[in-house]
Amino acid sequence: MxxxxxxxxxxxxxxxxxxxxxxxxxxxxxxxxxxxxxxxxxxxxxxxxxxxxxxxxxxxxxxxxxxxxxxxxxxxxxxxxxxxxxxxxxxxxxxxxxxxxxxxxxxxxxxxxxxxxGYFPWEDHRAAPPPAIAETLTPRLKNWAENSGTASREERWHRAALAFGLDGRPWNDELVLQRYELLYEAGLVAEALRGPDNAHEPSALGRKMVADHRRILATGIARLRTKIKYRPVVFELMPPFFTLLQLQRTVEALAGRLVHKQNFRRLIEQQELVEDTGETTTETGGRPAKLFRFRPAVLMERTVAGTKLPIAKA
Amino acid sequence: MxxxxxxxxxxxxxxxxxxxxxxxxxxxxxxxxxxxxxxxxxxxxxxxxxxxxxxxxxxxxxxxxxxxxxxxxxxxxxxxxxxxxxxxxxxxxxxxxxxxxxxxxxxxxxxxxxxxxGYFPWEDHRAAPPPAIAETLTPRLKNWAENSGTASREERWHRAALAFGLDGRPWNDELVLQRYELLYEAGLVAEALRGPDNAHEPSALGRKMVADHRRILATGIARLRTKIKYRPVVFELMPPFFTLLQLQRTVEALAGRLVHKQNFRRLIEQQELVEDTGETTTETGGRPAKLFRFRPAVLMERTVAGTKLPIAKA
DNA sequence: TCCTATTATGCTCATGTCGAGTATAATAGA
DNA sequence: TCTATTATACTCGACATGAGCATAATAGGA
Known part of the structure; x- marks a missing residue:
C-alpha cells in the first residue's frame, strides 16, 4: 500500500x-x-x-x-x-x-x-489425424525450429513434437491452447502476422478471428475438453432425452477423438449419471436404442467430488 | 456490437x-x-x-x-x-x-x-475434526436452516450437511469456497455483518480480513487442494532436498487431512516424481531417511497429462 | 549392553478400474 | 430370409488403490 x-x-x-x-x-x-x-x-x-x-x-x-x-x-x-x-x-x-x-x-x-x-483444423482426430498436421504443420514447425539458434533448436522441436504428437508421441486433446500459442509463436497463424486481412481464406491453418478471439476460443475448448472428463457438463449440451450413442457422439465431437463404445457405456452407467426412461427409439438405425435422461441428483452428489490422495483411515 | x-x-x-x-x-x-x-x-x-x-x-x-x-x-x-x-x-x-x-x-x-x-479453523482435519464444527458451526447452521421458510429449510440443511460433512457424510477437503460462502450466506462470518470491527477476535469462525480478501483466500486454498491431486505443484513449496515424510507432511498441511504413509510413497515413486540423491539424513528421528529431489523432467512429461475417456484404439 | 521409542521401507491381499475385444440381440430394408 | 446396422452383455488381463502386517535402522536411556 x-x-x-x-x-x-x-x-x-x-x-x-x-x-x-x-x-x-x-x-x-x-x-x-x-x-x-x-x-x-x-x-x-x-x-x-x-x-x-x-x-x-x-x-x-x-x-x-x-x-x-x-x-x-x-x-x-x-x-x-x-x-x-x-x-x-x-x-x-x-x-x-x-x-x-x-x-x-x-x-x-x-x-x-x-x-x-474451421478455426482449428488440426484439432479433429475423430476420423483420422488431420492431414493438415503431416502436410502443412509438421514441415513448417520443423522449419521454424531449424531457423533458430542452436541453443533453442532442440527445445523448439521438442515442444512442437510434444504439443502435436509428432515422432510417435501420443496425441493429447487437452493441449488446444498450447498448440495455438505455439503456432502463434512460430508465426504460422494469421493473427501473428501484420499482413493483409485474408480472414476468409480456408486453410490448413484455420480461419482467423479478430484480435485475440481465437486464442480465447482455444482456451474455452481446452477447458471444456478437460472438464468433461471429471464433471458431468456434457449434459448441458444434450436434449432432455437421448441415446447412449448420441451422448457418445457429443463427447467425441468435443474431445476430437473417438471413444470405445462398450467402455464408454460402462463408465456412464457405473457412475450412475443417467437413468432409463423406459422408452426407446428406432430412429437411430439398427436395433432400437433405449432413451436415457440425465439424473439430476448427481449435480448435488458430484459436488462432493473425488480425491486422489491416499487418505489415511478415520 | x-x-x-x-x-x-x-x-x-x-x-x-x-x-x-x-x-x-x-x-x-x-x-x-x-x-x-x-x-x-x-x-x-x-x-x-x-x-x-x-x-x-x-x-x-x-x-x-x-x-x-x-x-x-x-x-x-x-x-x-x-x-x-x-x-x-x-x-x-x-x-x-x-x-x-x-x-x-x-x-x-x-x-x-x-x-x-487461523482464517478457516474448520478446515484443518489433520489431528481430528476441528471442535469448532461440532460445537459452534453445526448448531448455528442448524439454527440458520430452521429460521427460514419451510420451503428452503430442508435445502439449507442439506447444503450445510454436504459442505461440512455432517450427518455422517464424508468430509471433502476441496469445498473450501463453498463452505466459506455458505457461512457468509448464513451471516456467520464477520465480513457478512456490518457491525463493529472486531478483526482480531480469535474465534471458531476464524480471523476476518478486509473486504472480500478472505473469500479470495478460500478460492486459492480450494484451487491448491484440487491441484496437488493431479499436478506436481507441491514441489514449488519444497526445498531442493527432502525426505518423503517431509513431502507427505507438506501435502497434509495443504489438504488439511492425513495421508496413508506407505501408499503415499508408493504413489510418489510409481509416478516417478522424485529421484534418489544417494544421501540420507538422520535429523528426522529414527531410522535415517533417504533424501530425494524433484525430477524436473516430469514438468515436461506431465504437460502431456492424463485423460479419463475410454479412448478407442488407433 | 540391551531395550524401547521412533521413523523408514518393503510386501501382501482383496477390490476396483481400465483398455480391448468377443458374443449376442433387435431392428429395417433388400 | 439374408444382410447391414446399431444396441447391449460379458470376459480377461494389466494395473491402480485402500488397508495393513512386517522388518530395518537409528538415538537415547535403563
Missing part, C-alpha cells in the same frame, strides 16, 4: 466481457459468433451491469439473440501486444465459457454458429 | 491485482499478508505494467519484499455488494495464486505470514 491507490484516471481501465458459447449440432462442435464468424460476442462491462455474469448475458443476448444457460468464468487476459499510447485506456478481457443445447442452436440462423474445427 | 463501444469514461473501471501466496512453514500452511494479517497483498493495475502478472509481481514485492516464483491466475471478481454510486469507478479484482518455499518464508519477519487455519 505504498503508492497512490486513489481513484484517479491513471488507473482507469476498459473491461470487456467476452463469451465462448459452445454447442454440438449435427455431430459437429460449434461456437456462437458474430460478424460472419469473425468474432466472439463481447461488450464492455458497464455501470449498469449488476455483475460480470449479468453483463455478459446481456451482451450475448443483444448481439446474437441467444439467452445463455450454463456459464463459468474462463480466464482474464490483458490485451496481448497492443501497447496503448499514454492517453488510451488499457483493455482487459474477462472471458466466459457457456454451454447451449442443440435446439437453441437450431432455432436461429445457422450463420451465428461456427465450427470449432 | 450494437451500443457504443467507445472509450468514454462510462466504461472505465478500476482493476486491482491481488495475490494469494502460499507456503508451508514448520508444518503449517501459511499465506503472505499485509497489515498484520488483515489483508492480502494487492494494488491497482497501472499503465506502466507490462502484463497482469508483471504488475502483480511488482506490487507483492513492493508490499512484502518477497519476490514471487510460481504464479497462476485464480479468478476475477467484481466487488460483491459494494454497489458504487454514479460517479465512482467500479472495482474488479484479478486474483492470482502464488507458491513460495519455506526458506523464503523464513528470511522475513514472521508477521508477514498468516496461518490458513
Amino acid at each position: 505504498k503508492q497512490s491507490h486513489g481513484k484517479d484516471e491513471r488507473h482507469a481501465v476498459k473491461v470487456e466481457l467476452i463469451a465462448v458459447v459452445a454447442a454440438v449440432a449435427g455431430g459437429q462442435p460449434v461456437v456462437l459468433t458474430i460478424g460472419q464468424g469473425s468474432a466472439l460476442p463481447s461488450g464492455p462491462f458497464e455501470l449498469g451491469h449488476r455483475s460480470l455474469q449479468a453483463g455478459l448475458r446481456e451482451w450475448v443476448e443483444q448481439q446474437t439473440g441467444h439467452p445463455l444457460g450454463y456459464i463459468e468464468q474462463l480466464y482474464t487476459f490483458a490485451d496481448r501486444d497492443r501497447i496503448s499510447d499514454e492517453h488510451a485506456l488499457r483493455a482487459i478481457s474477462i472471458s466466459y465459457l457457456g454451454l447451449a443445447r442443440e435446439d437453441s442452436a437450431e432455432g436461429r440462423p445457422r450463420r451465428d454458429w461456427g465450427s470449432w474445427y | 450494437k451500443q457504443s463501444h467507445g472509450k468514454d469514461e462510462r466504461h472505465a473501471v478500476k482493476v486491482e491485482l491481488i495475490a494469494v501466496v502460499a507456503a508451508v512453514a514448520g508444518g503449517q500452511p501459511v499465506v503472505l499478508t499485509i497489515g498484520q494479517g488483515s489483508a492480502l497483498p494487492s494494488g491497482p493495475f497501472e499503465l506502466g505494467h507490462r502484463s497482469l502478472q508483471a504488475g502483480l509481481r511488482e506490487w507483492v514485492e513492493q508490499q512484502t519484499g518477497h519476490p514471487l516464483g510460481y504464479i497462476e491466475q485464480l479468478y476475477t471478481f467484481a466487488d460483491r455488494d459494494r454497489i458504487s454510486d454514479e460517479h465512482a469507478l467500479r472495482a474488479i479484482s484479478i486474483s492470482y495464486l502464488g507458491l513460495a518455499r519455506e526458506d523464503s518464508a523464513e528470511g522475513r519477519p514472521r508477521r508477514d505470514w498468516g496461518s490458513w487455519y
